[in-house]
Amino acid sequence: MLAKALATDLDPHGTRVNCVAPSIVDTPMSRTDLGLTESGFDGQPFPVHRPEEIAAAVCYLVSDLARGVNGTTHVLDFGALARSAFPA
16 A cells, blocks of 8 residues: 555656565575575475566566556565465
8 A cells, every 4th residue: 555655646746656575585584584594495385586586577667668557566476366365
């Protein structure tokens, strides 16, 4: 909602506001937080983003290709949000 509110407020000034919401990104901090400092994310049962993938999403959003994109949240989670949490 913050991105939407800011996008609405700043649109008259020509400023676009979007949000990038990734799942786990392979960084030294995430490795430490998850106790994977030695092994890293190799062999984990879940996909992990590389930092350059997140940077590419941000580069798209600041490019002219996304000039019509404003007030959105771009969820980068390998489709996890789209899958049902219902175990049936």
